[in-house]
Amino acid sequence: MNLATPSLSDPEFHLFRDLLQRQTGIALSDSKRTLLVSRLQKRLRQLGLRSFSHYYKLVAADQSGEELRRMVNSLTTNKTSFFREPHHFEFLERWLRGRSAQGGRRRLRIWSAACATGEEAYSIAMTVWQALGDLSAWDIRILATDIDTDVIEKAQTGRFRGETAADISRENVQKFFLRGRGKWSGYLEARPELSAMIRFRRLNLIDESWPMQHPFDAIFCRNVIIYFEHKTRLQVVSHLAAHLGEGGHLFLGHSETTAWSRDLLEPAGHTIYRKRVRQ
Amino acid sequence: MKLGTKLTGGFLTVALTGAAAGYLGIAAINAGLDRLSALTIQTVVPLDQLKKIADMYAVNIVDASHKTRNRNFTWEKGLASVREAKDVIGREYKAFLLTKRKPEEERLLDELKPLLAKADTSIEKLLHILTQRDDHQLTNYAIEELYSVIDPVSEKVSEMISLKLKLAREENHAAEEASGSDRKLLWIVVLLSATGAFGLGLWLTRSITRPIHQTMDVLAAVAQADFSRRIAVDREDELGQMAASLNQAAEAIGRSLGSAVVVLEAVSAGDFTKRLDSELKGELARMAVALNHAVHQVGNALTEVRENTEQVTLAAQQLAAASDDLAQGAQEQASSLEETSATLEQMSSTVKQNADNARNATKFAEGSRDNAERGRKVVASAIAAMAEINASSKKIVEIITAIDEIAFQTNLLALNAAVEAARAGEQGRGFAVVAAEVRNLAQRSAMAAKEIKTLIQDSVRKVENGTELVDRSGQTLQEIMNSVQRVSAIIGEIAAASQEQATGIDQVNKAVLQMDHVTQANSAQTEELSSTAQSLSDSAEQFQKLVAQFQLNEPRGGTRTEPPKHQPRKAETRVKTRIPRSESGIVSLARRTARSGAGSMDGFEEF
Numbered sequence: 001m002n003l004a005t006p007s008l009s010d011p012e013f014h015l016f017r018d019l020l021q022r023q024t025g026i027a028l029s030d031s032k033r034t035l036l037v038s039r040l041q042k043r044l045r046q047l048g049l050r051s052f053s054h055y056y057k058l059v060a061a062d063q064s065g066e067e068l069r070r071m072v073n074s075l076t077t078n079k080t081s082f083f084r085e086p087h088h089f090e091f092l093e094r095w096l097r098g099r100s101a102q103g104g105r106r107r108l109r110i111w112s113a114a115c116a117t118g119e120e121a122y123s124i125a126m127t128v129w130q131a132l133g134d135l136s137a138w139d140i141r142i143l144a145t146d147i148d149t150d151v152i153e154k155a156q157t158g159r160f161r162g163e164t165a166a167d168i169s170r171e172n173v174q175k176f177f178l179r180g181r182g183k184w185s186g187y188l189e190a191r192p193e194l195s196a197m198i199r200f201r202r203l204n205l206i207d208e209s210w211p212m213q214h215p216f217d218a219i220f221c222r223n224v225i226i227y228f229e230h231k232t233r234l235q236v237v238s239h240l241a242a243h244l245g246e247g248g249h250l251f252l253g254h255s256e257t258t259a260w261s262r263d264l265l266e267p268a269g270h271t272i273y274r275k276r277v278r279q
Numbered sequence: 280m281k282l283g284t285k286l287t288g289g290f291l292t293v294a295l296t297g298a299a300a301g302y303l304g305i306a307a308i309n310a311g312l313d314r315l316s317a318l319t320i321q322t323v324v325p326l327d328q329l330k331k332i333a334d335m336y337a338v339n340i341v342d343a344s345h346k347t348r349n350r351n352f353t354w355e356k357g358l359a360s361v362r363e364a365k366d367v368i369g370r371e372y373k374a375f376l377l378t379k380r381k382p383e384e385e386r387l388l389d390e391l392k393p394l395l396a397k398a399d400t401s402i403e404k405l406l407h408i409l410t411q412r413d414d415h416q417l418t419n420y421a422i423e424e425l426y427s428v429i430d431p432v433s434e435k436v437s438e439m440i441s442l443k444l445k446l447a448r449e450e451n452h453a454a455e456e457a458s459g460s461d462r463k464l465l466w467i468v469v470l471l472s473a474t475g476a477f478g479l480g481l482w483l484t485r486s487i488t489r490p491i492h493q494t495m496d497v498l499a500a501v502a503q504a505d506f507s508r509r510i511a512v513d514r515e516d517e518l519g520q521m522a523a524s525l526n527q528a529a530e531a532i533g534r535s536l537g538s539a540v541v542v543l544e545a546v547s548a549g550d551f552t553k554r555l556d557s558e559l560k561g562e563l564a565r566m567a568v569a570l571n572h573a574v575h576q577v578g579n580a581l582t583e584v585r586e587n588t589e590q591v592t593l594a595a596q597q598l599a600a601a602s603d604d605l606a607q608g609a610q611e612q613a614s615s616l617e618e619t620s621a622t623l624e625q626m627s628s629t630v631k632q633n634a635d636n637a638r639n640a641t642k643f644a645e646g647s648r649d650n651a652e653r654g655r656k657v658v659a660s661a662i663a664a665m666a667e668i669n670a671s672s673k674k675i676v677e678i679i680t681a682i683d684e685i686a687f688q689t690n691l692l693a694l695n696a697a698v699e700a701a702r703a704g705e706q707g708r709g710f711a712v713v714a715a716e717v718r719n720l721a722q723r724s725a726m727a728a729k730e731i732k733t734l735i736q737d738s739v740r741k742v743e744n745g746t747e748l749v750d751r752s753g754q755t756l757q758e759i760m761n762s763v764q765r766v767s768a769i770i771g772e773i774a775a776a777s778q779e780q781a782t783g784i785d786q787v788n789k790a791v792l793q794m795d796h797v798t799q800a801n802s803a804q805t806e807e808l809s810s811t812a813q814s815l816s817d818s819a820e821q822f823q824k825l826v827a828q829f830q831l832n833e834p835r836g837g838t839r840t841e842p843p844k845h846q847p848r849k850a851e852t853r854v855k856t857r858i859p860r861s862e863s864g865i866v867s868l869a870r871r872t873a874r875s876g877a878g879s880m881d882g883f884e885e886f
Contacts, residue, residue: 029611035618079618225610255609255612255613256802
């Protein structure tokens with residue numbers, strides 16, 4: 001069995017790079033060649049292909065789009081964890097408590113864009129439960145989307161390996177999760193109250209229009225646009241801002257700035273942005 | 280005509296007329312004085328003399344006489360008084376004689392003389408009386424003689440006085456008339472000269488004050504900083520020159536101030552390129568130099584500021600570009616960190632798999648070794664069995680050979696028998712059949728023996744092969760065992776390496792986590808840096824706008840450098856080695872050993 005990695009030529013790299021850019025907006029720089037090779041070579045091995053050109057042809061020829069979906073799934077990075085960048089959730093909790101104290105409409109719409117395996121969506125759900133207490137008095141929906149269908153499937157199960165909850169306090173783990181037994185020992189399952197709030201869907205952020213019709217109170221889109229090039233970033237952030245209600249908040253990843261969208265969004269905290277109220 | 284001349288002339292004229300008037304006046308006064316002195320000398324003095332004389336007689340002497348008589352005077356005093364009076368009379372009379380007299384006065388004098396003589400004689404008598412201190416005589420004298428002597432004198436003197444007065448009055452009159460005409464003349468002259476002087480004065484004054492007023496107007500305008508007025512110069516004297524000079528001065532100052540104003544207005548409009556011409560003199564030249572210098576200095580300073588501002592703007596742009604690059608880099612770093620993290624997670628599970636696989640492999644290796652060992656034993660017994668087979672085969676071959684020979688012999692015998700049978704004829708038919716059967720049997724035996732032999736040979740060959748194979752298997756098994764041992768050793772190393780790998784991955788994980796923190800911190804700082812760069816850029820832009828309002832001379836020397844365009848950040852080629860990321864969900868992870876298993880359900884429950 002020949003275990004040597006097939007080599008990736010420049011034209012081949014450009015083909016995949018352009019395809020990925022077109023389909024997902026993800027921009028691969030030259031330094032990401034090795035990444036491409038390592039992510040795709042397993043599939044090549046599975047399919048018994050010896051060249052990346054063959055694989056590309058296969059992807060292009062697949063009418064069902066299944067192979068393309070697989071390719072996209074394997075090229076996307078899904079790094080996520082519970083309460084990643086905790087200051088966002090602290091902010092959210094404060095804001096929700098304030099909203100609850102104010103009275104007014106008890107309707108909440110939050111969107112976790114690029115949710116990967118769902119930790120972010122469940123962290124949001126936990127924060128909401130923590131802040132509002134009695135969930136029955138509220139109309140809450142949390143939308144969680146990602147371009148990678150594999151991770152959406154996993155996220156939908158609501159099951160997580162015990163280690164992933166290492167950062168959650170023991171009492172919160174007991175409050176929010178059920179513990180697995182038998183073949184699921186070592187796993188945690190989110191409580192139905194949390195799962196009930198969340199809907200998982202596939203969505204591509206660079207689609208020109210998104211199917212959601214109502215504005216959101218908060219959108220989490222963290223550490224996604226770092227994979228896009230500048231133009232795409234602008235486009236996606238504007239699009240996200242368009243789906244925020246007035247005074248709604250946009251949560252971005254720690255290195256992401258919106259210096260160029262100051263007319264739409266005003267800073268409300270560290271990588272937290274509020275949609276400007278129209279004058 | 281020069282003003283001095285005019286003034287001098289004018290004053291001279293006035294002086295002359297004044298002098299003339301004065302001279303006339305003095306002459307008149309002199310005449311008057313003459314007359315007055317004449318009057319005094321001729322009238323007043325003599326009158327005084329006469330009065331004194333009269334008084335001496337009428338008062339002093341009489342008085343002395345009476346007082347002596349009444350003892351108000353002592354005899355001595357009376358005597359002295361009369362003597363004194365006498366002296367005075369004498370003195371005065373002498374003096375009077377020296378005075379000028381008119382003829383009428385002469386006549387009276389002539390009449391007086393005897394009376395005086397008489398009086399003098401009487402006074403001598405009185406003196407004598409007084410010397411004698413004779414009261415009685417005195418009283419007699421006083422009553423009978425005194426007045427009779429003195430009164431005529433008094434009367435005569437009075438007459439003379441009156442005459443004098445009359446004459447004086449006439450004289451006075453004449454004098455008055457004389458003076459009157461003098462005065463008239465003088466008045467005329469004075470009036471004339473006054474008018475003349477006045478007129479001259481007016482004329483002079485006007486000719487001076489007019490230009491002076493003009494000058495004052497112009498100077499007043501100058502005092503109000505209006506340098507546009509000029510004096511009409513229509514004369515060549517000092518005033519005309521002064522006017523001309525004033526005009527020039529106003530012109531010069533006006534022009535230079537005008538230029539200065541132009542320069543300063545230009546400066547206030549931001550234009551520092553204008554200068555004052557320095558063909559001025561004195562303070563204006565100093566002002567021009569100072570103003571030029573000041574404008575030059577400020578212009579230079581602004582030029583420097585402009586250059587510095589351009590540099591600052593460039594620097595701000597570079598800073599903004601750098602912070603953009605940093606932000607971009609931070610985002611790329613974040614993406615790389617995420618990918619690294621994801622890869623590390625995969626690596627972690629791969630390493631775990633490796634460790635598990637290594638364990639399993641070890642088990643299998645051990646199993647294999649046991650099997651190999653067993654195999655070897657089997658092989659040994661196989662070899663032994665095969666040797667026995669061989670031995671048996673050999674024996675069988677021997678037996679078969681014997682059988683074959685027997686068959687052969689039997690065949691021969693059968694042949695013979697057949698021949699004999701044939702010879703025997705009828706009786707031998709049965710025997711021939713039997714012999715034929717025997718031959719058949721013998722042939723069949725021989726064939727069977729041959730087959731068996733072939734088989735046996737075949738078998739022997741097979742056994743030989745088999746032995747070879749078994750030998751080889753034995754060797755192979757030995758090799759397998761050796762390999763298994765080596766594999767076990769290697770697996771052991773792999774397990775150890777996996778352990779190190781796990782430790783390494785842990786360290787890398789920690790490092791990545793730290794890098795994540797650092798990246799976060801850097802992003803925050805980059806955001807601040809970006810906004811600082813932005814505000815610096817804004818300030819520099821404002822500053823530039825401010826400075827751009829000014830027109831300045833181009834800097835001396837050195838070409839101005841164009842600000843470099845912002846280069847888009849070139850992606851660096853970074854070579855990273857990546858370990859294949861196993862697809863999620865497909866590789867089954869080693870489960871931990873199940874908890875106490877009997878009857879446990881697979882599901883989720885409360886804590």
